[in-house]
Amino acid sequence: MSRGGRFWPVAVVLVITLSLEVAPLPGPMEYWRAPWVALAVIYWSMRQPGRYGVGTAWAIGLVLDVLKGTVLGEHALMLAIVAFLTIKFCQRLRVFPIWQQTAAIGAIAAVYVLIGVWIDGMTGDVEGGLLRLLPIFSAILVWPPLRWVSNRLITPLVEA
């Protein structure tokens, strides 16, 4: 395999996270939808910053924009900044204990969500008020199990 391991598990994860971003959720659960694609971008740019960088994140963001019907470039910008922050701090993020890492991921997720709110405000109306911030907490909640699953299941597939 080429440098950095196999590509297809990463692609499969990407398709799954894209589906999770628009999968129907019952009632108020909608507000709690975690930023799945952003978390995947954080994971891969933390593990393999040389392979999955800001350009990849940006391109994935464009696909997410079309999928969610937002202004083209919105999620692209958000994910590029997420990848940038992660790669900037990846050396530290990787050696953090799990709780500290989760807090840092929460901060990156907050940047992601707030840029989204800001762009929505520029291009239209922002509805929902503080409910908009709930995805940050979902990100914090799902990060530890997500990291565990990825480390145990997906990384071995990539590096096998």
Next chain:
Amino acid sequence: MFLRGPSLGTRVILLGIFSVLLMYLDHREDHLGAFRNALSVAVYPVRVAVDLPSRGLGWMAETVSSRDRLLDENRRLREERLQFLARLQRMEALQAENTRLRALLDSTPRLADRVLVANILSVDLDPFQHRLVIDKGSSDGAYIGQAMLDADGIVGQITRVEPYSSEAILISDPSHATPIEVNRNGLRTIALGTGDSSRVILPFLPNNADIQIDDLLVSSGLGGAFPPGYPVGRVVEIERLPGEPFARVIAEPTGALNREREVLLVWHRAARAPAEDPESPSPAPDEPESQAPQRVGTE
């Protein structure tokens, strides 16, 4: 990675500038339709895959429902059909009469509308906006601004058309306004969405306006977005505020905005339909009833 190409910071700044440019072109100028269409074909499988579980559940429910229930439903549907057919006979006579009268009055005859059934994909776009995705796109002749109905009234309109799917906005979205009139007296106004799918508000009615609880609101057809005469809602609450110039009037949409799985797309612009959809000739004025539901595309 620092050995080749621009540094990380430079790259992210370049991408940021490019994103802002894209957003400007897409939002302000609307230039990126073709690019979005190309990408949308790539994400269409994701949308369909996301829709599969709920479609599967529906299929399961149909498959395992008991014979008695199916028979029951069948009987009920048959009765309903008979009733509707009877009503339709009268309606055809009335329509012919209407066309004659309109000819006498020298006004243009109303064209009958052509409809197509579209399925709603259970895809959640944004919890704060009332938008949805349907499985008909430009390949089916759908166009931007096309009205969307269900069995009981107007549901919304199409805001973006892609080759195989479209995005639509519901009349309950806070950024949507529906031109309406009161069916009882023809009083015209505008209904705004509230973000609550069981409420629309009529904010521009003066305190002395002739409006009552339970008045039926129908689309007025002004503005050209919606065909005239379809039900939009029923007034449920009127509060006349003496200190304010306008009354607070709330209506409940007649269409099932958040419960339906299927909607009807309506072609009502005589000028647009033939150009966009060659297989349906524009209906001749003397036989308006020929354009009853032509195609029924269900799963």
